[in-house]
Amino acid sequence: MQETKFGAATEENKSGAKRMRLNMGPQHPSTHGVLQIILDLEGETVVRCDPVPGYLHRGSEKLAENKYFQQIIPLTDRLDYLSPFNNNLAYVMAVEKLLGIEDKIPDRAVWLRLILSELQRIASHLIWFGTHVMDIGAITAFLYAMRERELILDIFEMCSGARLTVSYARIGGLMGDTPPGFEEKVLDFVKIFPERHAQYMKLVTKNPIFMDRTVDVGVVTAEDAIDMGFTGPCLRGSGVNYDIRKREPYLTYDQLDFDVPVGTKGDAYDRYLLRMEEMLQSCRIVEQAMKKLPKGPVKADDPKVTLPAKELAMSQAEAMQRHFYQVIHGFPTPVGECYGKIEASKGELGFYIISDGSSHPYRLKIRAPSFVNLQSLPLMTEGRMVSDVVTCIGTLDIVLGEIDR
Amino acid sequence: MGVLENKFSDNLITTTVDSLINWGHKTSMWPLIMGTACCAIEMMAVGYSRFDVLERFGMLYRFSPRQSDVMLVTGTVTKKMAPVVKTIYDQMSEPKWVIAVGSCAISGNIYNSYSTLQGVDRIIPVDVYVPGCPPIPEAITYGIMELQRQIESGRRLRKKVPVTDVTAQPHENVDLIRRPGRVGMPTAQDYAAHLDDDVLSTPSTYQQLEGSFPKKSDD
Amino acid sequence: MQESLQIVVQRVQEKFGEAVLGVTEFRDEVTVRVKREVWRELHEFLKLDPDCNFNLCVDVTAADYPLRDQRFDIVCHMLSLNKAHRLRTKAATDERIASLAPVWRTANWEERETYDLFGVVFEGHPDLRRIMMPEDWEGYPLRKDYPLEGYDSQGLPG
Numbered sequence: 001m002q003e004t005k006f007g008a009a010t011e012e013n014k015s016g017a018k019r020m021r022l023n024m025g026p027q028h029p030s031t032h033g034v035l036q037i038i039l040d041l042e043g044e045t046v047v048r049c050d051p052v053p054g055y056l057h058r059g060s061e062k063l064a065e066n067k068y069f070q071q072i073i074p075l076t077d078r079l080d081y082l083s084p085f086n087n088n089l090a091y092v093m094a095v096e097k098l099l100g101i102e103d104k105i106p107d108r109a110v111w112l113r114l115i116l117s118e119l120q121r122i123a124s125h126l127i128w129f130g131t132h133v134m135d136i137g138a139i140t141a142f143l144y145a146m147r148e149r150e151l152i153l154d155i156f157e158m159c160s161g162a163r164l165t166v167s168y169a170r171i172g173g174l175m176g177d178t179p180p181g182f183e184e185k186v187l188d189f190v191k192i193f194p195e196r197h198a199q200y201m202k203l204v205t206k207n208p209i210f211m212d213r214t215v216d217v218g219v220v221t222a223e224d225a226i227d228m229g230f231t232g233p234c235l236r237g238s239g240v241n242y243d244i245r246k247r248e249p250y251l252t253y254d255q256l257d258f259d260v261p262v263g264t265k266g267d268a269y270d271r272y273l274l275r276m277e278e279m280l281q282s283c284r285i286v287e288q289a290m291k292k293l294p295k296g297p298v299k300a301d302d303p304k305v306t307l308p309a310k311e312l313a314m315s316q317a318e319a320m321q322r323h324f325y326q327v328i329h330g331f332p333t334p335v336g337e338c339y340g341k342i343e344a345s346k347g348e349l350g351f352y353i354i355s356d357g358s359s360h361p362y363r364l365k366i367r368a369p370s371f372v373n374l375q376s377l378p379l380m381t382e383g384r385m386v387s388d389v390v391t392c393i394g395t396l397d398i399v400l401g402e403i404d405r
Numbered sequence: 406m407g408v409l410e411n412k413f414s415d416n417l418i419t420t421t422v423d424s425l426i427n428w429g430h431k432t433s434m435w436p437l438i439m440g441t442a443c444c445a446i447e448m449m450a451v452g453y454s455r456f457d458v459l460e461r462f463g464m465l466y467r468f469s470p471r472q473s474d475v476m477l478v479t480g481t482v483t484k485k486m487a488p489v490v491k492t493i494y495d496q497m498s499e500p501k502w503v504i505a506v507g508s509c510a511i512s513g514n515i516y517n518s519y520s521t522l523q524g525v526d527r528i529i530p531v532d533v534y535v536p537g538c539p540p541i542p543e544a545i546t547y548g549i550m551e552l553q554r555q556i557e558s559g560r561r562l563r564k565k566v567p568v569t570d571v572t573a574q575p576h577e578n579v580d581l582i583r584r585p586g587r588v589g590m591p592t593a594q595d596y597a598a599h600l601d602d603d604v605l606s607t608p609s610t611y612q613q614l615e616g617s618f619p620k621k622s623d624d
Numbered sequence: 625m626q627e628s629l630q631i632v633v634q635r636v637q638e639k640f641g642e643a644v645l646g647v648t649e650f651r652d653e654v655t656v657r658v659k660r661e662v663w664r665e666l667h668e669f670l671k672l673d674p675d676c677n678f679n680l681c682v683d684v685t686a687a688d689y690p691l692r693d694q695r696f697d698i699v700c701h702m703l704s705l706n707k708a709h710r711l712r713t714k715a716a717t718d719e720r721i722a723s724l725a726p727v728w729r730t731a732n733w734e735e736r737e738t739y740d741l742f743g744v745v746f747e748g749h750p751d752l753r754r755i756m757m758p759e760d761w762e763g764y765p766l767r768k769d770y771p772l773e774g775y776d777s778q779g780l781p782g
Contacts, residue, residue, distance in 0.1 A: 027468075053755065055441070055486055056442055057487065058516040059519055061741075062772055078442065100651065143453055146454040149450075228730055229729070229730025301644070315457065337650065348682070352685065352699070354687055365685045375729070400442070485757065496751025518773060519765050
């Protein structure tokens, strides 16, 4: 096959149809980041699809081996950069499990973590909605979705100072308490979101073009989904009811009342309806949690992991020494290994930490849901038309920061 | 414009024509988004609802290098992605500018690792640097306005002022980036030997390489 | 330890006897260390046996202990969707181990990544090539003797 560096190559096969190799290169509007997909096409049909990730591989896991446990939190922000608080939360929960201080986290911190995690889930699904529907052709949906996302980003900016890479969770709690005005803002958001959500559903759900492009596209059966390691909305879209929040509850999900939508056919339309419903359920969770939010401290009372209060550190010598020591030397951990996981917006996000007793991990492995989900792209697209490739990438909801780490 | 470019001295006519041409360039910059990571999300936010910088500045996001003037490098550029960025930069037609948005594009940010390019200005010349991780949309807007100011003071018909700052030029050969050229990988025994190494007795990497940095005339 | 996991450990020890080198429990997580010769049979058993029923492979990765004889520790996490229990299996190897891709298709890309970053060859893998680093990259970055900042174009670290 004659091949140019970035161009198409053609070859006549036995039946006379020309097979062309098309490079849907790393720089492409619809690949949601830098993902290269090498497609072998016969006319419009995809014969072979080979996704090539790795264009954003930044070496987070190796960097983490050289940083203290508390210094890795900003690295985790940049994994799934559409819902950074979820990554922080999963990592911090894994470290807390390793240290054995899970029951020392104060109640307010636990409830706040839950509220913020669900808000991030809504924000991530909004971007998914905007970009997926924009790729299919309806650009208006993106403008609507960004409008709501800005409200959530305002809430995060108010708490942590940053819109996108928040780094708000700390080992033992949160960075600091929420400022005054937080509760009003969240309740305002929860009040207006359902009607805005109804607007999106009205715009898109029964649209014949959208239905043509997503019904029976990207079908994954339940056995295939389990075999390919799907978790999260992709798994539930194929009919398997597994949600970590219900089956292996963490934080205080077992005290709340919410439903988990499950699909039937496993096509892109099912996953679309599922994620839209998840947004509403997240809204419901936030509403309930805001009523139960207690007052109190947000950092654990454990001198090993928590920095002392600023007033003490500035006035007492022991507190200053402790602050200094913790920041410069980190804190020692028990020898062992631990796997902490949460139900992130894309699936099961897990952090596997092997510790050799020192203040930095020996090995940190990030189990990213998008990496495992992307594997199934050939399964979804081979034998189908080339325009379905874009729909399938959108329905998998991938984010390259997670895939490549 | 080839024959007329950079030929004339400064006078009333050439400065007026130049400002007209520059006004045209700066009010219709069409950006090419080389969006790799988190900064691309902030760039999407800056272009759409709430900040709406695109329409107001006369910009329109294009995804093809042939149709754009400004390349917005947003996000980390890795060594695997570097040849792609260089190729796309080369495919853009003159006049072209580059804005490096975010710390990763400026200098590699916290990712000082084996696979990250420490700044996109190692392979392509950058006009405006917008720091932040990610920079808030207002900061990206300020960066775009800074580029507009640079374009305003540009010289199209008039002769150019010679550039003397050598360090501002790109200095890494993009084809060498992906090939570390390492002969003989170390073994586990070498790893154990490093544990006893006396750091001061061996000259540092830069002392060894002194005199062998590529000259400006090298390609 | 969860009851269902106690049953799993019992069945594994009954079936594999000598090859099970140890079972540890830390923070409610069970780790089974085995010899690398039974790596694939163990996972086939764990997937198909009705008491174990680990139908979802969560993760396959490795850790590098360079000063040890068999320097890599291959780790596999798995989950049972029906019984909601998890298990971790480990095996020590120096460069080669059997591939789990025939057991769960999830392991395909996970093993490619482990090969790319550590250099562990998975025998029986349908398509073992680099995934994260460029195709012609030399070296395996996540090994402990590979410098963090990589090698520059002169071939020196940094």
